[in-house]
Amino acid sequence: MSAPEDDVDVVLRQARPSRDLEGLRALVGIRSRLFGRTVAEPSVGRYRLRERLGEGGLGVVHSAYDPELDREVAIKLVRNAMADDAAHEQARLLREGQAMARLSHPHVVEVFDVGTYEGAPELHGEGSGAPSRGVFIVMPRLEGETLEQWLRAEPRPWPEVLERFVAAGQGLAAAHAVGLVHRDFKPANVFVERDGRVRVLDFGLARGPGRGSSSLSTTSHELEDPRRSLTLEGMVLGTPAYMAPEQHRGGTVDARSDQYGFCAALYHGLHGVLPFRGADLEAIADQKHRLALVPPDHGARVPRWLYAVVLRGLAPDPSQRWPSMTSLLRALDRRPRRARRRALAIGTGLFGLGGLGWFCVPTAASQCGDRDPMATAWSSSSRAGVERGLGLHAAGRHALPHVLERLDAYTSAWRDEQRALCEEMLASPGDSDGDLRTSCLRRAAEHLEVLTRILAQADADVAGQASTAVAQLPALERCHDVELLRAELGPRGELVDDAGAEALRTGLAEISALVTAGRIDEALVEVVARVEDARALGHPPLLAETLWWEGHVRRIAGQLEPALPVLEEAAHLASAHAHDKVAALAAVELTTVLGAMARFDEALEWARHAEAAALRHGERRYPLARARVAEGTVLRLLGREEEAYQRYREALAVQQEADPGGHELPTILNNLGTAALGLGRSEEALEHYARSHERLAALLGDDHPQTAAARMNLGIVTAELGWHAAAQEHYAAAREAFVQRLGPRDLRVAYCDTNLGNLLLDLGRAPEARARYEAALDVFSAGLGPQHPNSAAARAGVGLAELRLGRPSQARQALERALTDMRDALGPEHPHVGVAMGQVGRALLAEGELAAARDQLEAAVVLLERIDAEPGLVEEARFHRARARWAAGDEAEAWSQVREIHAWFEVHGPSSARAEVGAWLAEHPRPALATPLRAP
Amino acid sequence: MDGDFELVKAWQAGDDEAGDALVKRHFWGVYRFFRNKVDDAAEDLAQRTFLACMEARGRVRPELSFRAYLFGIARNQLMLYLRRHHRSAHLFEPTKTSVADLRDSRADVKLVRNQQQRALLLALRQIPVDFQIAVELYYWEELSVSEVAAVLDVAPGTVKSRLARARDKLRERLEQLELPEATLRSTLSDLEGWARSLRDAHGLAEHRSR
Structure with a gap:
């Protein structure tokens, strides 16, 4: 083409996308598929790079696999571009990385490894041809979100914001204690893991000021040429708002600069507005020097004392700030501790967890639609039986309308599920998932049938438990979760279809119903007989499950000592056969029993086993929630309130994903509320208690004793708040x-x-x-x-x-x-x-x-x-x-x-x-x- | 590019070494061809292109360079893909419809170094597909006007006028992008919103949860 070359031509040529890792991966994939070529995966050090997770001002982050330790990690590549003091900068980064690797603190992200790399240009997505070299930092692969995302997601009450910042601040303080400075503290550099754990990232990666003219990271551009940074990538644009005034000037950066960044970010988090704003960096710096704060959003209410504490951290002169992060944190911890009198809280003891375990053991193929088990389980005669049985007792008469309503609702939901499944199976015959689900539904119907029989013969105790028992019918949603059902098949996914196993499963359903109805003595007799059956049957996973039931029933019956050997056998048997769910639940039960016997060390030991097995079973499944609750309760007995509180929070997070509508959620919320109250976090406690009460009212009815207990706890915390x-x-x-x-x-x-x-x-x-x-x-x-x-x-x-x-x-x-x-x-x-x-x-x-x-x-x-x-x-x-x-x-x-x-x-x-x-x-x-x- | 057709022949005869050499030699051009036009299918389409090339599904015109032949196949693969994967396919017309018109999801320009490049890549998607192909092949792959004409199956004069029109359009867009002082100010006064919009556009998070 003869047209004269102008700037558009130049720009167009330059816009050619560079060779990058994604492309390299595509090439590897194609060559391997077409020619069977196995090409070494792109790697740095011993780490095999996988997909790119993101890019920040400091470098790119890939997920990677560490073959030596067989784990997934995240690796950050901090590229050492054309800097003329590259060697110096690289040495500094390495030193900081090594210091980080030695620092171990729960609120600082671990650094597994650091080193230098030199590799293909594609590593960095800049295929200009120059090899990419720099420093790599290996960290755990975290699941969750940054504090920035967490803050943006929804308005957060100030105690929650403060709690997360205090955790991050403890991480900063720990780093300061070993002489490390972060240099670029901001919410985007703090990670909130899915279980709520807070960790500070990227220590010392931002470049120190005053050295050299070229840049390692875009942050240094800001330090040297404030205007230029504005045209750079978006990731760093948030930073000037949090940066200490001495950083604007290129002055000495120390722990107090981190304190400033921390307070600026906290101000933002608490009030929803950045503390300083201006048309450009100079204007922002000027506002900082005059301490001309953007006034807090009127919507966010924050106590005055807290405002004052944060304000001191924003002093333009570093010597006027808090002497250290530690003293700042101490000041932030002046939260009102509980100053109430002897309010008597009803603890978790009343919330007898009853028979929560529901094992949906599938059986061999059953014909879909050939009969309606619900027609017998919840017929007009069984309905009349329940009315008669409960009608004989005052508590039963009270509960009756609620019980009938829930049984009707359950039956109708069950029929919907059954119909939908039937249609699906007709559409794709031979689908074994369908069999699993059919079987799961049939278990649910059996449970309902046993329960209605028990209710029809209710004594006063059973009548009192009726609402609870009905609320604890197995959740039908679980029958959708094929993965879960498959996991419950046990190790080899085998289907046990002989008549003995079938009878055993029906027996377990009956025990479960007896427990939920509060007929513990009968349950105990039954379960002992079922264990004998299970031993004769010779199917270890099923035996482990039956043993768990025995231990569980004994614990509820108060037979702690006899429960121990049974549960240990269940745990070992289940572990040996990779029946993770039962292994987890048995360990949970052992934690609870040993905690109740004040054998705390052993209890915590089993809590660890429970966690491991529960994690193998699945991160978002209820055994993990129960493991956390059991551990939390032991920790509370030991007076380790803060840790207990954390466990309950984690349990809540898991449970909300696993079974948000279930009956375990209110118990966890109640535990969490009590723990929060113990730590002086009354407003948070109020929130948990209120939710717990709301759920219980929906599940059990307004005047059920458990609902009332939750309401009383709500009263305690409301009184504490002065209402x-x-x-x-x-x-x-x-x-x-x-x-x-x-x-x-x-x-x-x-x-x-x-x-x-x-x-x-x-x-x-x-x-x-x-x-x-x-x-x-x-x-x-x-x-x-x-x-x-x-x-x-x-x-x-x-x-x-x-x-x-x-x-x-x-x-x-x-x-x-x-x-x-x-x-x-x-x-x-x-x-x-x-x-x-x-x-x-x-x-x-x-x-x-x-x-x-x-x-x-x-x-x-x-x-x-x-x-x-x-x-x-x-x-x-x-x-x-x-x-x-x-x-x-x-x-x-x-x-x-x-x-x-x-x-x-x-x-x-x-x-x-x-x-x-x-x-x-x-x-x-x-x-x-x-x-x-x-x-x- | 002598020898490329020979590699194809050898590959057809069962010589995988030759095929591998061919793929290695031309992969990046083909990959670039697709990557700014389709979301996740670039790898798949690149593979299809090489296979179609081996199966001689393109019209071999000995007077043409191998690369013109290869990109002609790539364009055919792209057209098949675009027609198949977009609901509005019956309206698809390569000289009128742009990649951006066809997408139901917002374009995702990943991993680029600066905003100008990002803006340009986005702008390229907003001109008709055949115009975009012409620009990219001419500027990035350095094909001659007559080679581009062969890929698009039009006369060289048509390519020239399309290139000129595409450049005008792109220049317009770039001029809009020269950030005036006022834009800069408004940008700074809402640092948060700004950072958010970029983050959304990039889909970036340092540790994205799965």
Whole structure:
């Protein structure tokens, strides 16, 4: 062509796509298919590169296979382009990588390996012909999303945001401790794994400032030529917003620069807006220097103290920031710890998990559509039987409408499934998946049939369990999951079709139904007989499964010791035959049993086995959720609350994927809520409890005891957040349901009364509060004995109400008795004992026994401080100690202390304590000698 | 490119070595031919092209270069593919319809170095397929006008005018892309949105979950 060459021609020529790894792979594929050529896969070091995962300012990331350790990894190639100080830069990167590889921290992504590479240009997608060389970094292949994606996905409540940032901050702090600086902290460099684990990526990869003129990464462009970076790839454009002012200038970058980036990102995460904005980089830098923040979005509410902590990290002068990441993290951890009184939470104990295991063991081909098993399982006569059986008992009559409704719904869903499957199978005959699914559905029908028989002969206990039992019918969705069904076939996928196996499976379905109906003794007799059958049958996977049932039933029956050998046999047998699901469930059961026997080390050991087997079974399947719950519960028993909380979160994530509509979800949510509450995360706890309650109400009905228990927990956390009216409503509704279903003498009614008493006392309604506490004391004394800690707590409530009513000597008697009982039951070092001591001191103070009151309150403060009790309890005791000091004439010191305590409650709540201490301050004029308030 | 036809003949006679040599020699051109026009099928279409070449399904015109012959086959494979895989196929007309017109999903330009290149690759997809082929073969594979004409089965004069029209269109698009100061400012004032749109376009994430 003769047209003159102009710039369009140049641009067109340059736009020619380069040779890249994807193309190289295509070439390898074609040559291998056409000519049988096996060409070495592209690799770096010993790592065989697979697909490209992405590209950032720092380099490309591929997934790769490590043949030596037989695992999938991610490998980041940081290309060392034409830099004139390439050797220096490469050495620096290697050093940083090696330091990273030595750093092991749960919130820092591991570095398995680092090294230099030199290879085909295609490695880097720039087939200009020059070989690609640089530094490679091998990391685990993570599943999840970046914190940036997590934040974008939906608005997140601030405690959740803070939690993730604090985790990432701990990673930064750990790196700082060994002298590493990140240099480019931002949400895109933090990874949130699917199980919620937070990890910081890409330490030290951004280039140090002030060296050389060319670039390794685009970040350095920004440092040297702010305008140029704007035309570069999008990945780095977010960075200027988070970058410390000293980085804009090309000044010294240290840990405090990371702190700045952390705070800028946290500001963004908490408020939904970047802290600084400007038309260009200079304008942004200017805003940073003037600390001219973009005001928070009005929608996002964040506590003032948190805002102040973050603000200090954004100081333009590094010396004005927090001294270190560690001190920043400590400041961020000043979250309100629980400062509530003795709210009695109903823990997970009430949520007897019953027979959750449902094994859908398939059988050989069955004819589709030749009969309708539901016609016999849920006929008009079986329906009449259930009505009659439940109608004989009060609890049963109550549950009946709900039970019938759910059985109807289940049957109709079952018929839909069956019809759909039948049609599919007619369309593709000979499909063995169809047989698996047919068989699974038939199991479900058998379960329903057994259950209706049990309900028809219900005694009072069964009637009380009816709603739960119906809710635990096997989920029909599971019959879609062919992969799962296949996995349950056991090791060789064999179909056992002889009559003995068939009878055994029916037997197991019956045991499952007995357990869900709460007829544990019968289940035990049955299961022992079935184990004998299974041994005779000689099919090890089925035997393992039957043994699991025996162990499970024994555990529920409270036979912990006898359950152990049975479960161990089940676990070993299942492992040996690669029946991963049973292996996992047996190990879970062992974890629970050993935890209940306080053999914690062994319990945790089995928790690890459970996890391994559950993971082999599948990452998104419920055995993994159960393994996490069991481990979490053991950790809580050990007082390792934070870890327990993490396990529950992981369980929740798994369960939501595995079976979001099932009956296990509310239990996990309840556990999680209780754990969150224990860690002082009340708002989060509220969310979990509310969801748990909602699910239970849908599954079991509004007035089922489990639903009511969830509602009571909801009341506790609502009260803690200061929403008194709502809390009172929750308690009252829960109480009403318990009374209706369980009678007025049930312990759960007394729990509600105690909590209602606390609430009323806070509201200043002492006479009503006293009536509640007295009712609770009556029930607790009858049910648990008059000296039980619950009785003592109720008695202390009576005392506090008396105190409020102006009867200090009656108050003191009750409180002293409560203190003695608590000490006897709980030992002298328990926080409840410290609280009770403080209460006795208050009564003494009211009686005018100043010296005794001071001694008692002093002892209370000393004890609570020594055992590191919740700060709210300590502050409360300190408040009354200061009152005693004031009364004894030490006015200046007392007043200053109360003001400090008031400031503490200002920040941390609860509102009732804030009001009480504030009222004292208002009534007591500031003495002349009081020292000024310390800056917080 | 002497020797290419001989390699084809040897391959037809069962000599896989010859076939392999042929594939190695011409793979990248063929792969490039497909990669900016079809989503995931580039590898498959490249393989089909080589097989069709061996089975002599193209019209061999000895006066033509081997590469013109090869790209002629590649174009036939592309047309078959586009007609088969797009619902609007009955409206497909290589001198009027562009690759972008045929796609139901948003174009995915992967792994490119800079925005200008990315913009140009996108722009190329928006001109009629035969125009795009002409430009790419002429500029990237350095075929002569008469070779391009043979690939497209039109007269050389037609190729010239198509190249000229394509260049005009592309120049227009590039001029729109010379980022004026105002664009830059608005871009910066919404860093977040900007970063997001790019991320979406690239489908990039450092560790994409499966």
